[in-house]
Amino acid sequence: MGIPRLLTRLKDAGVAPFRELGRSGQAPHTIAIIDGPSFAHYVLYTLQIGSQSRNVLEPNITYAQCAAEAVRLLRMLEEHGFQIGEIFFDGALPASKRDVRLQRLAAYAAKLTVYKRIYVDKLLIAGAQDVWNIPELRRARNDLAPPPFLVSAVLEGLLETTCGFRQKVFVVPDEADRFCVAAARAALNTGQDDMGVAILANDSDLFVFDAGEQTRVIPLNDLAVREHDGATSLSGCEVWPAQLAKSLELPNLIELAWHMEQHSTLSMRECRARMNAEQKLSNDDFTAFAAQYQLTDQPHILEKLQHDNEERVLFASLDARIAELIQQVIPVQADSSSADAGEVDMFLPFLFEDPARTSAWRIGSRVRKLSYEVLLYAAGRNKTTVVEYKRAAEHVSASRLQDWGPETLPIRLTECGEAIKGCRDASCGQKRSDRSDRSHWLRLIAQMLMSDFAHEGWPFPAPRDLVGVLLSRPCRSWGLLNLSAQYQAMFYSLRMLNQILTYIRKAFGDGLKEKGFRQAVLESMDQLADMPKIEVLLEPTSTTREDEDRWSVVVESILSALDPDWRPPEELERRPNGKKRRRKDTDRKDKRATGERQSKEHKLFATNPFAALEAD
Known part of the structure; x- marks a missing residue:
């Protein structure tokens, strides 16, 4: 810094x-x-x-x-x-x-808000084609x-x-x-x-x-x-x-x-x-x-990592923020005081999203909570609180997560692995060689994302918009940008679960005392083990019209499974006699069909974020 x-x-x-x-x-x-x-x-x-x-x-x-x-x-x-x-x-x-990091997050949020304000103001003056010729807007984007x-x-x-x-x-x-x-x-x-x-x-x-x-x-x-x-x-x-x-x-x-x-x-x-x-x-x-400029046990830890390749690889496989979370729960440094702390911090990455909307990190929150619970359970720290830091409007919010359910954790973790397996078997068959295929992971993340939409009671996005996000197309509207950020939030939440499960398995091995929990960790880890790299899942790809049509069918099947009353937009645009619906009728039908109403399925989603995978 x-x-x-x-x-x-x-x-x-x-x-x-x-x-x-x-x-x-x-x-x-x-x-x-x-x-x-x-x-x-x-x-x-x-x-x-x-x-x-x-x-x-x-x-x-x-x-x-x-x-x-x-x-x-x-x-x-x-x-x-x-x-x-x-x-x-x-x-x-x-x-x-911590204070410096919070200040930096707040500065990022303020710059994002300024960027959107400049974009909206200049768009009214210059129009969509010429707005990017304005140096002030380009500078704001680069900032x-x-x-x-x-x-x-x-x-x-x-x-x-x-x-x-x-x-x-x-x-x-x-x-x-x-x-x-x-x-x-x-x-x-x-x-x-x-x-x-x-x-x-x-x-x-x-x-x-x-x-x-x-x-x-x-x-x-x-x-x-x-x-x-x-x-x-x-x-x-x-x-x-x-x-x-x-x-x-x-x-x-x-x-x-x-x-x-x-x-x-x-x-x-x-x-x-x-x-x-x-x-x-x-x-x-x-x-x-x-x-700050004195070394303590860094030379000793470095020597250990240089001579213990297995431990070096174990840490190198972790994202920095996930490694930091683990280090607070299971300290490596001998002089660390975090082992006795009642709270541990998780600074979520700053997403590029619409600053006027709810944080995109609302998506994936149940998956992340499961990740924290697994980590704390393995370390014997079931009374520890996890504090998540993320953007809230122009500021930074702190969400305290606690009230874990250790008694039911092995069951819920097993359900997680079974649900992911069921989804992937349905989409790619039984061959393990197919499981790392990008398209199957895109489908899994899309299902989890829309499951959270249903759980929150939010309207589903238009299928074409979700297809655009899955294919990493350029975002030309703030709505698409926010949907892309929500997709990234779900991806990262699953990535967090994968990395924590892998770390626990390798760090504790057979030291995980409870057999049911150990087996649940192994089964869930096995289903997430082939998750592709960041550059694979978030990389723009050139597609044909046939590819887009194929993905539209996939997305529509996901939405239909989550809400049986949901209908594709083109079906809602016309009456049975072939005439176009009035806008008022269409809006009313859209609200009923996009998941805003609560249902029995939504109650299931509240306790199991992977229930949507079983419903498909």
């Missing part, structure tokens, strides 16, 4: 020079240790520079592009003499950063939060066995920056004498850590590749924190960084002068600030 303008002020002071870092074809000269979240955002940054903007509401970079670009950039570094060491992804953020699953998609791309970086990836039970520092120190102690060490990141906090006298920090966003004489060179800025501290006659840069954070308009030299003029800092705020 960093210190404001730190890199800019270091550049102004002449201690972050821009220079050549390597040439194409050069032998390895530097071990590159990479901050994963920074790298993921750098991937997005490079793609946005070269992208052609589309006249649609949502950003136009796909997750598949991000995954491919991540691999390309790492190979580019290798080509210019960097040997890829470790790539670290956050697996937990300290509780002290939005990054794609919600960006970091996870990049992580998945690097874990592909074909890309060659799978063994380099670590999801760690802390912030990535501390592990980057721990890895840099270890590399200096065990590395070759002729190899330097560089941490590649955009997090300015890494300029403050003491990562060793021969370690430099290279900001990712400043990297530039230039061609000359048939070859290429890689250039960028570099900062040598330990050497900078030595030149300023300081033991480290922590106190200087404190002053630079407190006085964001002062230069580095002015802040250094303040250190000479003021008394030695000893207040509680400075003590807490300094503690």
Whole structure:
């Protein structure tokens, strides 16, 4: 999250020079240790520079592009003499950063609201064709939060066995920056004498850590590749924190960084002068600030993960936010106090949705609650409360989930696995080789999504709109955008359940005491095990009219199963005598047919979010 303008002020002071870092074809000269979240955002940054903007509401970079670009950039570094060491992804953020995270979520929500307001205002003036020519609107779109699953998609791309970086990836039970520092120190102690060490990141906090006298920090966003004489060179800025501290006659840069954070308009030299003029800092705020830049058990945990590949892979298979949830319930760090906490936090990804509507995270809430319950049950923490943070209008809401039902959990989890199996067997037959097929998962998620619509008493969307979302077509209206966000919410909720079940099975193994619960975990995990990657389920695909017609039939069958009174829109448009219905009659019929009325089935959905799969 960093210190404001730190890199800019270091550049102004002449201690972050821009220079050549390597040439194409050069032998390895530097071990590159990479901050994963920074790298993921750098991937997005490079793609946005070269992208052609589309006249649609949502950003136009796909997750598949991000995954491919991540691999390309790492190979580019290798080509210019960097040997890829470790790539670290956050697996937990300290509780002290909760307020900062909430502020960031609120800022994302406010920017989304501003974007919609500008769009609506400019649409009235310019019309649908010309509205995207207005620079103010394009700037507002570029200022939005990054794609919600960006970091996870990049992580998945690097874990592909074909890309060659799978063994380099670590999801760690802390912030990535501390592990980057721990890895840099270890590399200096065990590395070759002729190899330097560089941490590649955009997090300015890494300029403050003491990562060793021969370690430099290279900001990712400043990297530039230039061609000359048939070859290429890689250039960028570099900062040598330990050497900078030595030149300023300081033991480290922590106190200087404190002053630079407190006085964001002062230069580095002015802040250094303040250190000479003021008394030695000893207040509680400075003590807490300094503690952020000290390593505790990170070197020990890193060594363990480096030597225990099974545990490394176990953590690397988790999304950062899910890993953070698990770490709060089942701590890896020895000094963690979360094991006794009465509440644990779940920061849901910020979805690109209609800010005027109910949060899209209303969808999938019952699946997520089942996930939390499974995790807490396995850890023996049935009295713990889970606090979900998500957008609410222009603000952030906190939903407290508790009142678990441990007595019935094994039964409900078994029903979950059976329902998913029944749905998938009906749609793809019994062959397991068919189960990872994208179309079968799209159908499953669509059924779960519409089940939640029925449970909430919401009108079903038009079949053509749901088909468009399933096929990841560009969204040209806020209604479609919101439906797409709801689809993503259901997808992520199922993904969460899958990852938690997998983690519990591998972490606890036969240590799960209750036989019924252990069997339910195995059965449900088996049905979710083939869930495709983010880039597969959320990737736009080219389709034919026949494909769209086929999906329309699938969607209509889903809606009919959820509400026997539902009828396709074209049937509602005409009377039996062939004449068109009056609008009033059509609206009345639509309301009756779209799931707004409560039914016996809805009561079943309230207790079992997977009941809709059995109803089809």
